[in-house]
Every structure is written in C-alpha cells, then in structure tokens.
Amino acid sequence: MAVYLDHAATTPMLPAAVEAMTARLAVTGNANSLHAAGRAARRVVEESREQIAEALGARPSEVVFTSGGTESDNLAVKGLYWARRDADTRRRRVLAPKIEHHAVLDPLSWLAEHEGAEIDWLPVDALGRVHPETLRAAIERDPDSVALTTVMWANNEVGTVQPVQELAAVAHEYGIPMHSDAVQAVGALEVDWSAGGLSAMTFTAHKIGGPIGVGALLLGRKTAAVPVLHGGGQERDVRSGTLDTPAIAGFAAAVVESVKDREAKADLLSGLRDDLVARVRAEVPDVVVNGDLGAGSGLPGIANMTFPGCEGDSLLMLLDARGVECSTGSACSAGVAQPSHVLLAMGVDGEPARGSLRFSLGHTSTKADVDALAEAIGPVVARARAAGVS
Amino acid sequence: MRVLAAMSGGVDSAVAAARVRDAGHEVTGVHLALSRNRQALRDGARGCCTIEDSHDARRAADMLGIPFYIWDMSDRFHEDVIEDFVAEYQAGRTPNPCLRCNEKIKFAAVLDKARALGFDAVATGHYARLLAGPHGPELHRAVDPAKDQSYVLGVLDADQLAHSLFPLGEDTKPEVRAEAAERGLYVAKKPDSHDVCFIPDGDTKAYLAKTLGTDSGPIVDTTGRRVGEHDGAWGFTIGQRRGLRIGDPAGDGRPRYVLDISPVSNTVTVGTAEELDVTGLSGIKLRWCGPEFTGRIECHAQLRAHGEGVPATAERTGADSIDVLLHEPVRGLAPGQAAVLYDGTRVIGSATVAQTSR
Numbered sequence: 001m002a003v004y005l006d007h008a009a010t011t012p013m014l015p016a017a018v019e020a021m022t023a024r025l026a027v028t029g030n031a032n033s034l035h036a037a038g039r040a041a042r043r044v045v046e047e048s049r050e051q052i053a054e055a056l057g058a059r060p061s062e063v064v065f066t067s068g069g070t071e072s073d074n075l076a077v078k079g080l081y082w083a084r085r086d087a088d089t090r091r092r093r094v095l096a097p098k099i100e101h102h103a104v105l106d107p108l109s110w111l112a113e114h115e116g117a118e119i120d121w122l123p124v125d126a127l128g129r130v131h132p133e134t135l136r137a138a139i140e141r142d143p144d145s146v147a148l149t150t151v152m153w154a155n156n157e158v159g160t161v162q163p164v165q166e167l168a169a170v171a172h173e174y175g176i177p178m179h180s181d182a183v184q185a186v187g188a189l190e191v192d193w194s195a196g197g198l199s200a201m202t203f204t205a206h207k208i209g210g211p212i213g214v215g216a217l218l219l220g221r222k223t224a225a226v227p228v229l230h231g232g233g234q235e236r237d238v239r240s241g242t243l244d245t246p247a248i249a250g251f252a253a254a255v256v257e258s259v260k261d262r263e264a265k266a267d268l269l270s271g272l273r274d275d276l277v278a279r280v281r282a283e284v285p286d287v288v289v290n291g292d293l294g295a296g297s298g299l300p301g302i303a304n305m306t307f308p309g310c311e312g313d314s315l316l317m318l319l320d321a322r323g324v325e326c327s328t329g330s331a332c333s334a335g336v337a338q339p340s341h342v343l344l345a346m347g348v349d350g351e352p353a354r355g356s357l358r359f360s361l362g363h364t365s366t367k368a369d370v371d372a373l374a375e376a377i378g379p380v381v382a383r384a385r386a387a388g389v390s
Numbered sequence: 391m392r393v394l395a396a397m398s399g400g401v402d403s404a405v406a407a408a409r410v411r412d413a414g415h416e417v418t419g420v421h422l423a424l425s426r427n428r429q430a431l432r433d434g435a436r437g438c439c440t441i442e443d444s445h446d447a448r449r450a451a452d453m454l455g456i457p458f459y460i461w462d463m464s465d466r467f468h469e470d471v472i473e474d475f476v477a478e479y480q481a482g483r484t485p486n487p488c489l490r491c492n493e494k495i496k497f498a499a500v501l502d503k504a505r506a507l508g509f510d511a512v513a514t515g516h517y518a519r520l521l522a523g524p525h526g527p528e529l530h531r532a533v534d535p536a537k538d539q540s541y542v543l544g545v546l547d548a549d550q551l552a553h554s555l556f557p558l559g560e561d562t563k564p565e566v567r568a569e570a571a572e573r574g575l576y577v578a579k580k581p582d583s584h585d586v587c588f589i590p591d592g593d594t595k596a597y598l599a600k601t602l603g604t605d606s607g608p609i610v611d612t613t614g615r616r617v618g619e620h621d622g623a624w625g626f627t628i629g630q631r632r633g634l635r636i637g638d639p640a641g642d643g644r645p646r647y648v649l650d651i652s653p654v655s656n657t658v659t660v661g662t663a664e665e666l667d668v669t670g671l672s673g674i675k676l677r678w679c680g681p682e683f684t685g686r687i688e689c690h691a692q693l694r695a696h697g698e699g700v701p702a703t704a705e706r707t708g709a710d711s712i713d714v715l716l717h718e719p720v721r722g723l724a725p726g727q728a729a730v731l732y733d734g735t736r737v738i739g740s741a742t743v744a745q746t747s748r
Contacts, residue, residue, distance in 0.1 A: 314507055317418070317459050387506035 003372040005326045007207075007362025008156050008184060008302060013250070014209035014363070016257050021211055021250030031243045032234065041245045048252030055259040056186070056203075057194040058218050064235045065243055068215035069183045071228075072202035073103040075217050075239060076179040077150055079225030080200060081111055084147040084177065086226070095138050095149040097122040097130050098345035099160075104150055104181055105341070117147070127292045128160035128346045135170050148177045153185035153201075157342040157358055158291025159302030161189060168197035177223055183207055183215075187258030188266060188299050199223040205247070209363060210254030214247035258363075269361050270300035272370055276359060277303050279374035284381050290343055290356060301361035306348070310355045310384035318380040319357075324373055327358050351389060391415045391510040393555060396422060396496060397451060397458070399443030401570045401577045402515030402558060404450035408573055409557040410513045411454055418509070419451035419458040422500065424467040424491075425588060446577050453575060461503070463495055470494035472588055476601050479624040482651040483726025486542070486695065487586055489740075493545035493677070501553055511553045518543050519559030519735075520551060527551045529679045529737040534562040541695050544730035544740035545677045595625040595633070607656030609636060612649065612665065620658050623651050629666055629722020636660065647722065667719035668748055673712045673729050673741025682706075683738065690732040691716060693723050693743075699732050712741050 004012075013021075029041030046060070053060040066072045077094075084091045094108060098121050111117035120138055122130050130151050139146055149171050154161045164180050171178040177199035185191050187208035193201060200223060204215030219225060219238065231240030258265075274293070280303075281287055288306040292298035307315060312328035319326060328340070339353035348356075359373065395407035397419045411417045421444045444460055451458035471491050478485035501512050517532035518540040526548050532538040546554065558566055563582075570578035585592040602624055609618035618636040620626065626634075630648040647666050650659040676682075684706050690699030691714050701717040714729055723746050731738040 313459065313461065314503075317457070318507065320457060321418070383506070383508055387503050 001323070003324045003369045004364070005324060005359040005361065005369060005373060007365065008358065008360035009327055010206045010212060011209055011362040012364050013206075013211060014254050014257050017205075017210045017250040017254040020253035021246045024246035024249050027245075029245065031245055032232065041243075044245050044249050045243050048248045051252040052216065052255045055255050056218065057192040059221065061221060061236070062193070062218050064217045064219050064239050065248055066215050066217055066239055067213055068206070069101070069181070069202055069204035070103040071239075072204070072215050072217040073101065073179075073181055074107050075225060075228050076200040076202055076219075077104055077107040077148070078111060078115075078228055079238070080148045080177050080179060080223070081115065081117060082226035083224040085115075087224075088144075090145050091147040092116055093118050093120050093142070093145045094147055095120050095122055095135065097124050097128075097151060099124055099128050099155055099157075099342045100150065100152050101156055101181055101183070104152070108150075118145075122149075122151070124345055126347055128155055128158055128342065129292075130162055130167060132163060132166040132170050135167050139170070139174050139176065143174045143176075146174070146176045148179060148199075150179040150181070153180045153182035153191065154189060154299045155291065155342060156184045157302075157340055158304040158346070159184075159299035160292045161185070161297055161299065164198070165196055172197050177220075184299055184302075186255070187262060188269075188301065190262070191259075193218050200225070205251035205254055208254045208258040210251040211247045214244055214251045216251070261363075265363060266300040269365065272361050272365055272367065273301055273303050273359075275367070276361070276370045276373060277305070279370060280305060280377050283374060283378040288352070290346065290348065301365070303359045304343075304356060305359070306343075306352045306356045307381050307384070308352065308355065309389065310381060311387065311389055312355050312357055314384040314387050315355070315357055315380060318383055319373075319376060322372075322376045322380065324376050327360075328356065355389065392508060393417050393511050393513050394500070394504040394509045395419050395456070395513045396500065396515075397447035398422075398515070398583075399446035399450075399577065399580075400515065400583060401567055401575070401580055402517070402563075404447070404454075404515070404575050404577050405566050405570050405573070406513050406515040406555075406557045407450070407456065408454050408569075408575070410555060411456060413557075417454070417456045417513075419447065419454070419456050420500070420504075421447040421458070421460045422467075422495070423460050423462045424464055424471075424495070426464045426468060446580065450575055450577055453573070461500065463499060466499050467491070467495055467588075470499075475586075475588075476598065478726050479598055480602060480653065481726075482623060482653040484627045484724035485726045486728050487588075488542045488695070489545050489728050492542055497546050497550045497554060501550060505553065511555050513555035513557060515558055516543055516556050517558050517563075518556045520554065520556055521736075523680065523736075525681050527554075530559070531732070531735040531737075532559040535698070537563045539695075540732075540737050541692050541728070541730050544679060544728065544737050547678060548680055551679060598622070598624050605656060607658070609634065609658045609660060611646070612659065612661045617646075617660065623653055623656050623658055626651055626658050628724035634660060663721065665748065666721045668716065668721070668723040668746040669719050670713065670715045670747040671723065671729060671743050672707070672745045673714060674710055674744045675742040676710050676712065676739060677741075678739040679737045680739075687733075687738075689738060692730045692732065693720055693727060699730075702731070704731055711744075714741075 029037035031042040031045045049060045049063045053063050108119050168178045179200040181202045183204050186203040199220045201218040206212040227238050229240050290304040339350045343353040393410050393415045397403045448458050471487050475485050475487045516539045517537040519530040520527045531540045589597045604621040606621045608616050626648045646660040649661040686705040691702040692699035703715045705713050725743050727743045728740050730740040
C-alpha cells in the first residue's frame with residue numbers, strides 16, 4: 001500500500017464530510033430558487049456558512065464561498081487592489097513576500113503587468129518569516145500609495161508560520177487592508193478571524209478533509225472588493241455563480257471536525273513529524289531541514305529537507321517506485337521541476353533548492369508511514385547521488 | 391528489466407512503451423522538456439515539447455498504467471544541440487540536430503541518468519532494429535523503408551546500443567497507428583512531427599536571422615561574377631534553389647543552386663544542378679555502432695535522413711577520419727551533414743562530412 005506523505009497537496013476526505021456531501025448529491029435544488037427545493041438547498045448552504053463562521057470566529061455574512069484557494073486568493077488580491085485603487089488612484093503599491101503561493105504571486109504579477117500595480121517585495125528571514133518592522137518600514141516609505149498587503153498565514157512548502165496578528169495590527173494602524181492565505185493554517189493552527197485584524201482570508205476544503213473544488217474567502221463586512229466573476233450576484237454580489245450545495249455541506253463538516261480536533265491532531269502530527277526528521281537524519285546525516293520546526297511556531301505536519309548532491313526529481317521518482325509519495329514543493333502545471341521559489345526567497349541557493357523534498361503528514365498518517373520512509377530514504381538518496389545534479 | 395521509455399507525446403513512443411511493458415518489463419515513462427520557452431499548444435505537425443505534448447505523453451502513460459515524469463533537459467539541449475546548430479550554420483555547414491540530440495541527449499544525458507537511477511535500458515519509438523550479432527547488438531534498418539530512422543541513430547556506440555530498445559523496427563507506421571487505436575491510445579491519430587523541433591514554424595532562415603542578425607555579402611557564380619546580394623551567408627544551405635533572389639537570370643536561363651558557402655569571405659557561390667553533384671567526401675568525428683573497420687571496405691553511404699544509401703567505398707585515413715568515394719553522384723551534399731555507412735541493413739557507423747569533392 002502506498003505511503004502517502006503529501007497531505008499538504010490534498011488530504012483524504014473525513015468520513016463526516018463524505019457523509020454530509022453524499023447526502024446532498026442526489027437532491028435537486030438551486031439555493032437561489034424561491035420554491036421548496038431551492039429553500040431546502042439554501043438551508044443547507046446557510047447552515048454550512050454558519051458552522052464555518054462559528055468555527056473560525058467570523059460572522060456568517062463574512063463567508064464568501066468560492067471554488068477553492070486559487071479563486072479566493074485571486075478575488076482577495078485583485079478585488080482589494082481594484083477597490084482601493086478605484087477609491088484613490090495613488091494606491092498602487094502591493095506589499096507581499098516572495099514565499100507566497102503561486103495563487104497569490106501570479107495575480108500580483110498580472111496586476112503589475114495589466115493594472116499598473118507596483119509590487120514591493122517584503123524580505124523574509126532565513127526561516128521565511130516577515131517581521132512586523134519590515135512591513136512597517138515598507139509602508140512608511142509612502143503610506144498613501146499602498147493598496148493592500150498580503151502575507152500567507154503558514155507556508156505550504158516549509159511550514160513557516162507568520163506573525164499574522166502583529167502584521168495585521170501594523171497594517172491596521174495605517175488603514176491598509178491585509179489579506180492572508182490561510183489554506184494550510186485552518187485545521188492545523190489556531191485561526192481566529194475575530195482576533196486576527198485581517199480584511200480577507202483564504203481557505204479551502206480539500207486541505208482539511210473536505211472535497212476538492214470548494215473554498216471560501218472570509219471578507220470583512222466593511223471591506224470592499226471588486227468581483228472577479230460577474231453574474232447572478234450571489235455571495236454579497238462579490239462572487240456570482242450557483243452555489244455547490246453538496247460540496248459546501250462537505251466543506252462545513254470538514255471545517256467543524258478539523259477545528260474541533262485541532263490541538264490533539266497537531267500534537268500527534270508534530271510528534272510524528274519530529275520522528276520522521278530524526279529517522280531521516282539518522283539515515284542521511286547531512287540532510288538540511290528547511291523552515292521552522294519549532295513547537296507551536298511551524299505547521300505541525302510539514303518537514304522540508306534538502307538532500308545535498310541530489311535532484312529532488314530523482315528522489316521523488318525513486319521514492320514513488322518504492323511506494324512513498326511526497327513532493328518537491330509546489331508542482332507546476334507543466335510538471336517541470338523548478339527550484340522552489342520559497343527556498344530561494346529564504347536564501348537557499350539554486351542547487352540545494354532543487355534537491356529538496358516536502359513530506360507532509362495528515363489525519364491518516366501513522367508511525368508505519370514514517371517507518372516506510374526511514375527504510376527507503378537511505379538507498380534512495382545513495383542512488384540519486386549517483387545520478388547527480390544535471 | 392527496468393526500462394525508461396522516452397515519451398515525446400507522439401504515437402510511436404507511446405506504442406513503444408506499451409510493447410516494452412507487455413514484454414514484462416518494469417517501465418517508467420519520461421518526457422523530455424527540451425525547450426526553455428514551451429508553447430502551450432502544438433501547431434499541427436510542427437515543433438515538439440509543447441505543454442500539450444507532455445500532456446499527451448502523460449495521458450498515454452496513465453493509460454498504460456506506468457509511472458510518468460518530466461525531465462527538464464532544456465539547458466543541456468540548448469548547449470549541446472541548439473548552440474551547436476547555430477555555430478555550424480555560422481561556419482557555413484549544414485548540421486543535423488536530430489543526430490546531435492540522439493548522441494548528446496537521448497542516449498547520453500538521459501541514458502546516463504537513467505542508468506545511475508537503476509534503469510537497465512532506454513526505449514524509444516525510433517524505427518530501427520537491434521539484432522544480436524557476434525560482437526553484441528547490431529543496429530539495423532527498420533523493415534519499413536518509408537519510416538526507417540537508423541540514419542539518426544548512426545551516432546550511437548556499442549555501449550549505448552546495448553542499453554537501448556527500439557520496439558517498433560519490425561513494423562510499418564500504419565501498423566503502429568492501428569495498434570495505438572486498438573490499445574485506445576488517444577494519440578493514435580496525432581500527426582507525425584516534421585522539421586527541426588526548436589524551430590516550430592519551420593523557417594530555419596528566419597530563426598538564424600533572429601539569432602545571428604544580418605551580415606550582407608555577395609552571391610557569385612563559379613566564374614566569380616557577382617550575381618546578387620545576400621543578407622547573411624548562414625541563411626543558405628548547399629543545394630538550395632529557392633530564395634536566392636538573383637535578379638539577373640543565368641545566361642542559359644537554367645535554375646541556379648547554392649554550391650558553396652564561405653563564411654570567411656561571407657560569399658555564397660551558385661551554379662547549375664550538375665555542378666552540385668558530389669562524388670566523394672572526407673569525414674571526421676567518427677562514431678562506431680559496432681566494430682570499427684580499418685583499411686578499405688565496400689558499403690552503402692546514406693547522406694540524408696530520408697532516402698536510400700548509395701554504393702560507396704570507404705577508406706580509413708586516420709584515427710578519426712575517413713574518405714568515402716560515392717559510386718553514384720549525390721546532389722547537394724553539404725559539410726556538416728552526417729554520412730552513415732551500412733553493410734546491407736546493418737549500420738557500421740557514421741562520420742560528419744568535413745569536405746566534399748565533385
């Protein structure tokens with residue numbers, strides 16, 4: 001049986017989510033229809049919205065359903081930029097670190113290319129963190145020109161957690177909206193929207209045991225965002241499109257359960273993760289751990305490691321052949337391995353950045369998974385070293 | 391065996407991978423990303439290595455139930471194939487980048503990496519046969535003369551051949567397409583690739599002009615009379631007739647062809663079709679597909695990717711040089727092209743044409 005160590009890519013659905021979703025799959029009903037079928041669907045959607053809001057400390061009206069993380073990031077970054085620029089044309093600066101997911105980075109480059117945005121990259125430290133003083137200094141250069149800032153809650157490749165609340169407090173001082181991509185954070189860290197001071201926050205179902213294809217943006221009640229999708233005016237007129245009632249039901253079940261079990265699961269995962277790192281290090285003594293493994297300061301289930309002298313590609317293929325599934329970072333659609341932009345931003349050189357693997361644990365992970373990796377990694381690294389770095 | 395199947399996204403390599411898998415080997419598919427700036431979609435028969443091609447290769451691998459990866463060889467390809475291609479044209483020669491790619495990339499960089507990673511062989515969709523011989527595997531022509539690709543494999547040495555598989559050499563292209571359709575492979579009807587893969591529009595002259603700029607010089611006839619002007623000698627190949635833009639017609643009104651390109655004087659020489667006939671060549675950069683020959687042998691020499699060989703006498707003139715006397719004249723042979731020598735259907739080896747004699 002395959003050893004699945006890629007939960008940060010997607011994690012198996014929780015039984016409660018499967019049950020909630022399948023219960024609605026064969027039921028007709030558009031949540032916008034006025035008749036009984038529509039009302040029944042709307043009830044499911046709104047109850048789901050309330051459950052999600054409650055689990056994350058938000059108000060139901062702040063939950064905007066989308067098709068997932070990429071759409072939420074696009075809506076937040078573009079929507080906030082357009083709204084802020086339209087209100088005051090001087091606001092063209094966007095402050096962001098280079099360790100963001102491509103779902104944030106690429107909309108930013110698009111805005112720079114087509115909409116006159118200027119991206120001011122926020123430097124990160126060797127662990128990938130943005131310091132509040134760094135954000136303050138960037139704002140201070142010209143506070144009136146800042147449209148928004150966006151800093152992810154926790155990094156998908158190395159697990160580094162940002163001081164989101166402190167960053168949001170700085171942005172708030174200047175009246176600047178801040179978005180955070182919390183796709184990896186929800187269900188793994190304490191995420192309390194009401195304490196966060198954020199204007200917008202992205203999260204998605206399939207990283208926490210819900211279905212693929214549904215996510216949400218928490219959008220502050222006073223935060224204006226120009227829509228990306230125009231149409232029937234659903235979701236506060238910010239995101240048009242018929243709502244996916246079954247998926248939303250599954251999403252809500254996953255949020256509720258993953259938030260409820262969060263602390264116990266985090267302890268379990270960080271224990272397994274520490275074991276995984278120690279066992280790999282025992283087999284490959286010169287392995288270098290990237291990111292933050294500190295208790296409470298990094299994502300509990302992620303271990304990113306550089307294997308000197310190896311191509312990440314070769315390692316991945318050899319592990320795959322032995323039934324161990326992991327990732328070299330965030331995969332690009334064309335499948336061509338690039339050095340991780342996250343590691344490069346953290347100051348890791350190009351070659352080590354190409355020789356890195358991300359192992360990510362989740363709710364189905366067991367000690368047997370770690371055992372299997374520990375058994376495979378020694379011979380795999382020896383082979384990959386023989387093949388070298390091209 | 392553990393076999394790495396190089397999958398271009400075309401029908402041939404997909405069927406090759408399927409056959410190796412059916413023969414009981416453990417097969418892993420690999421698509422080579424050779425272009426630094428990959429186009430999203432392919433345009434008919436032109437180009438390769440688009441994202442669509444890698445998608446097609448992945449679909450075929452998924453259908454076959456084999457693991458599939460993309461290897462980025464674009465830097466190696468750029469250095470070893472594209473830069474070489476441009477430099478050769480710049481030097482007034484006519485290179486064949488497909489041979490170069492087989493020699494330096496597919497059966498070198500890829501094969502080396504595959505062997506280091508624990509694979510025993512690389513399989514490709516080339517139409518050629520490997521037959522057991524007294525000195526190890528011998529490279530032979532495919533049974534389908536219309537598709538035979540042994541010419542572009544004439545740069546492989548015995549060690550490379552010993553770790554190669556060409557599962558399509560016994561069949562014709564229609565048979566392979568029919569098999570692909572029968573297997574439900576969605577690439578069954580995909581058009582064949584033509585032209586140089588990194589020049590997707592097929593316009594080599596425009597590609598070179600973009601890379602090398604313009605450098606105008608004279609076009610002269612064999613008497614040295616100036617008959618026109620060119621904007622870059624590298625834009626011509628020997629035997630070329632079209633695009634000379636010679637305003638003044640030849641005295642006898644017969645068409646004129648490029649006979650010679652001299653990069654040093656930046657001169658292009660033109661003449662008649664008869665003057666293009668080559669009867670001998672000297673070759674360098676020898677590659678042996680099996681045992682080397684010494685002295686003099688009777689053989690067939692093939693000088694282009696398509697077509698048959700001509701009867702020839704080859705003589706070893708040094709460690710890395712041969713002379714080849716062609717018993718039938720060959721029109722428009724250019725330095726830089728490959729001369730592949732055959733003993734019957736068996737490939738003896740190859741040389742790069744250094745000089746031709748008329």
